Amino acid sequence: MKGWRPSAPFLLLLPAVMVLAAVVVVPLLLSLYSSFTPFRLTRPETFWVFIGARNYVNILTNRDFWIAFARTVVLLTVALNLEMLIGLGLALLVEKASRGQRILRTIMMFPMMFSPILVGFQFKFMFNDNIGLVNNALQALGLTGRAIPWLIDGDLAFIAILIAEIWSSTSVFAILILAGLLAMPREPIEAARVDGCTPWQTFRYVTWPFIMPFAFIAMTIRSLDVARAYDIVKIMTDGGPAGRTELVWTLVARTGYSDARMGLANAMAYFSILLSILFTVYFYRKLAAARTQIAAEW
Amino acid sequence: MDQNRLHRIRREALGIAHGVGLFLAMLVICLPGIWIVLSSLRPTVEIMAKPPVWIPQRLSPDAYIAMFSGVGKGGIPVLDYFRNSLIISVTSTLIAIAIGMASGYAFARYRFRAKSAMFLGLMLTRTVPGIALSLPLFFVYARLGIIDTHFGLILAYVALNVPFTIWLIDGFFRQVPKDLAEAAQIDGCTRWQAFWQVEFPLAGPGIASAGIFAFLTSWNEFALASQLTRSINSKTLPVGLLDYTAEFTIDWRGMCALAVVMIIPALTLTFIVQKHLVGGLTSGAVKG
Numbered sequence: 001m002k003g004w005r006p007s008a009p010f011l012l013l014l015p016a017v018m019v020l021a022a023v024v025v026v027p028l029l030l031s032l033y034s035s036f037t038p039f040r041l042t043r044p045e046t047f048w049v050f051i052g053a054r055n056y057v058n059i060l061t062n063r064d065f066w067i068a069f070a071r072t073v074v075l076l077t078v079a080l081n082l083e084m085l086i087g088l089g090l091a092l093l094v095e096k097a098s099r100g101q102r103i104l105r106t107i108m109m110f111p112m113m114f115s116p117i118l119v120g121f122q123f124k125f126m127f128n129d130n131i132g133l134v135n136n137a138l139q140a141l142g143l144t145g146r147a148i149p150w151l152i153d154g155d156l157a158f159i160a161i162l163i164a165e166i167w168s169s170t171s172v173f174a175i176l177i178l179a180g181l182l183a184m185p186r187e188p189i190e191a192a193r194v195d196g197c198t199p200w201q202t203f204r205y206v207t208w209p210f211i212m213p214f215a216f217i218a219m220t221i222r223s224l225d226v227a228r229a230y231d232i233v234k235i236m237t238d239g240g241p242a243g244r245t246e247l248v249w250t251l252v253a254r255t256g257y258s259d260a261r262m263g264l265a266n267a268m269a270y271f272s273i274l275l276s277i278l279f280t281v282y283f284y285r286k287l288a289a290a291r292t293q294i295a296a297e298w
Numbered sequence: 299m300d301q302n303r304l305h306r307i308r309r310e311a312l313g314i315a316h317g318v319g320l321f322l323a324m325l326v327i328c329l330p331g332i333w334i335v336l337s338s339l340r341p342t343v344e345i346m347a348k349p350p351v352w353i354p355q356r357l358s359p360d361a362y363i364a365m366f367s368g369v370g371k372g373g374i375p376v377l378d379y380f381r382n383s384l385i386i387s388v389t390s391t392l393i394a395i396a397i398g399m400a401s402g403y404a405f406a407r408y409r410f411r412a413k414s415a416m417f418l419g420l421m422l423t424r425t426v427p428g429i430a431l432s433l434p435l436f437f438v439y440a441r442l443g444i445i446d447t448h449f450g451l452i453l454a455y456v457a458l459n460v461p462f463t464i465w466l467i468d469g470f471f472r473q474v475p476k477d478l479a480e481a482a483q484i485d486g487c488t489r490w491q492a493f494w495q496v497e498f499p500l501a502g503p504g505i506a507s508a509g510i511f512a513f514l515t516s517w518n519e520f521a522l523a524s525q526l527t528r529s530i531n532s533k534t535l536p537v538g539l540l541d542y543t544a545e546f547t548i549d550w551r552g553m554c555a556l557a558v559v560m561i562i563p564a565l566t567l568t569f570i571v572q573k574h575l576v577g578g579l580t581s582g583a584v585k586g
Contacts, residue, residue, distance in 0.1 A: 012404035015397045016420065016460050023457035024423045027434035034434070041437075093320050106569065107324050110331065113564040115518030117536040118557055121543060122330045125337070125550060133333055136350040167330070224462070227427030231520040235540055249429045249521075256433050257525065269430035276425040284418060 028273075031266040039263035046263070055267035068246045069271065071158075075247065076226055076279070079165045083222070084215065086166065087173025094174070095181045105178065111171045116231035123164035124236045127151055154244025157237050161245055164232050173218045180214030181207070216287035223279040227272070248272040331561070338362070338554035345550050361555035376556060378530040379538040386448055386534060387516040390455035394463050395509045397456070402467030403493070407476070417464075424461040428521030436525050446528035454522050459512040466511065470504030471497065507571040514564055535560045 035055055039047045059065050094104045111119070126133045127150035138144045151157045184207065192202045230249035233239065239246040239254065246254075249272055256265030337345055339357040365376045404410075405417060435454060436445070444450035474497050482492040498505075520536040527533045533541075539560065542553050 007408075007410065009404040009408040009410045012400040012408075013416070016401040016464060019397060019453075019457050019460055020420065020423045023435070023454055024426060024431065027431065027438055028426065030438065031430075031434035034437075090323055093316065093323060096316055097320060104320070104324065107327060109568060110327055110565075113514060113561065113568040114331075115520065115536050115560060115564070117518070117520040117539055118560055121539060121553065121557055122334050124543070125554070126330060126333065130348075131346055131350075131550070133329075140350065140352075167326070171327070224421065224424045226425075227429065227521070230427065230429050231536075234520070234524075235543060249427055252433070253429050253525075262433060262437065266433050269427070269433055272427050272430050273425070276427055277422055280422060280425045281418075284421070288414075 031269065034263050035267035035270060037263045039261075039266075041260040041262055051263075055264050058264060059267055059271070064243065064246070065248075065251065065268065065271075068243075068248050068251045069275075071245075072229075072247045072249075072272075072275065075158075075162060075165070075229060079162060079169070079229075080219070080222065082162075082166050083170045083173050084219070086170045087218070088177055088215070090170065090174040091177035091181055094178055105175070108171050108174050108178075111168050112175070114168060116168060116228040117235055119164050119168040120232040120235035123160060123167070123232075124151065127160045127236075151237055152241055154241055157241065157245045161229070161233055161236055164236065165229055168228075168232070169222055172222055173215065176214045176218040176221075177211055180211035184210050213287060213290040216283055216290050219283040220280065220287050223276070223283050226276055226279055248275065334554045334557050334561075338551060338558050340551065342549070342551050361551045362559075365552060365555055365559070374538055374542055374556075375530050376535075376538065376559065379533055379535045380559065382448065382527075382530075382532050383517060383534040386451050386455065386532070387513050389448070390452045390459060390516050391509050391513040393452070393456045394459035394512045395467075395505065397460050398463030398467050398508065398512075399505060401460070401464045403471055403497075405464065405468040406471035417468075420461045420464060424458070428458075428519065429525075432522050432525040435522070439526060445526055446532050448532055450526055451523060451532055451534070454526065455516040455519065458519065458522070459515055462515070463508050463512050466508035467501070467505055470501040470508070473504070474500045510567045510571040513567060517560075517564060 034047065036052060037047055037049055038051055038055075090108065094101060094108065097104055114122075127135075129135055129147045129149045129152060132150065134150065135144075135147050138148065149156065150160050188206050188210075189202055192206045197205070227249055229247060230253070233245055233247055233250055234253075237245045239250040248268065252265050252268045252272060255261050255268060259265075336354060338361050339359065340354050341356060341358070341360075344351045344355065401420075405413065410416075431454075439445045439450050444453075478496050478500070479489075479492040482496045483489060487495065517534075518536065519534075520540070523534045523537050524540065527537055535556070539553065539556055542549070542556060
């Protein structure tokens with residue numbers, strides 16, 4: 001380097017970094033600060049009162065928060081795993097189809113374009129205990145005599161949310177895994193078959209290692225956006241009944257806006273940010289590992 | 299002979315099972331959407347009927363007419379929301395693409411220190427949940443007086459879209475061979491010219507699909523919009539839909555119609571984009 005002359009990549013990256021700094025990083029620093037204050041929207045002067053880690057102590061000893069946090073982790077773990085499995089199954093089904101693959105792939109993308117708020121709405125409509133499609137169908141088929149209170153019972157509501165979540169995000173996995181299957185060279189599979197592998201062995205030791213990076217791309221993309229469950233829950237149950245479907249994100253919104261306790265909400269929000277970052281970094285590292293492995297082997 | 303037949307029967311059974319499985323899967327994917335469209339066209343009496351009416355008796359576009367004929371009839375000002383959504387999504391997409399193209403090009407073509415850390419850092423800004431980000435943004439925007447303005451939401455959406463746009467565009471530029479631009483430069487183009495005349499047209503379709511993806515993200519976003527908008531000045535369609543459901547008398551038909559209005563632009567654009575999108579996301583997977 002001779003003197004200081006901005007390099008090309010520096011200049012090219014500058015606008016992105018500036019926007020993200022202004023809209024994401026600086027506000028987050030601000031919220032980090034305010035998480036150490038008893039800040040309430042209704043009383044601006046509280047912004048300058050420093051109370052140390054009391055908000056965090058409050059949260060860590062708050063049972064409701066831990067329940068919501070655990071529920072969020074359970075929801076994400078179950079949803080991501082099921083989405084992965086169903087996505088894989090769907091991709092294999094479509095890959096095997098001899099005709100109409102294009103149209104099948106297009107249909108498969110369908111849920112991806114739905115706004116999460118729309119997904120929530122349509123499942124709220126379908127799971128409505130009185131006029132919903134699900135109850136109507138179950139009753140028409142004689143599977144149940146009475147209307148099942150899908151969104152009114154806590155556990156059932158959680159299941160309904162889980163279904164909505166899976167419906168909306170499985171296609172990300174299905175599409176990317178399908179792309180992997182289609183990009184895969186034929187020879188290794190044929191070689192495995194000639195060598196006498198069972199279909200399961202062929203899948204496990206030939207196909208799966210190849211499509212793994214694609215699955216991890218899907219996981220990474222998905223984990224960038226885990227908080228979209230907030231939209232779904234917000235419209236379907238809004239954390240109810242009696243907090244039985246409360247997730248970290250709905251709790252943050254309730255504390256921050258309904259109760260106007262911004263300081264506390266910001267402290268909670270940091271837990272949710274941490275959660276998202278953990279998920280993303282974990283899958284990103286898996287992705288990087290899978291990439292290098294593939295690069296070495298193929 | 300017998301074994302042959304057994305084998306064939308098994309094959310056929312598998313084929314049928316495959317077809318049935320495929321059909322059921324597609325049905326589950328399509329049904330919610332179809333049901334919404336159907337419900338938006340049926341009279342409320344039919345939606346509420348007990349026992350349920352499965353076959354629609356009478357279809358009419360009444361809900362759509364009511365919705366677009368102004369505040370008085372439909373209840374919520376859908377036209378205003380639609381306009382807000384459109385302005386905010388299109389503007390933020392254009393800006394995000396311009397910024398994303400610069401950075402994506404930098405990631406695809408230059409080597410610099412801490413490149414992958416930088417990339418991960420940019421991605422991590424995307425992971426911040428909308429609702430968590432909305433708390434400080436709400437505060438800052440209130441101070442700056444840009445709550446409930448198009449500008450405020452556009453700014454937020456640009457930041458929301460930039461990381462993923464960079465990821466996609468980086469992938470598309472990598473697919474364009476480096477040699478082409480180098481050849482153009484040897485032939486006397488400047489780097490700037492080489493970019494616009496050689497690399498940009500080749501990566502064009504990919505960039506367009508990144509743009510459509512950014513558009514969809516803004517179009518569908520709810521968590522930020524629900525806090526940073528207040529009135530018909532800037533409320534977007536997703537917020538409008540929630541307002542609708544929160545109302546005391548639930549008008550299922552009207553809501554279904556609003557949902558259809560929301561999904562149609564998204565649907566159209568995704569059909570255009572689908573091929574390139576997958577290519578952009580996976581381009582790094584094999585080549586590394």
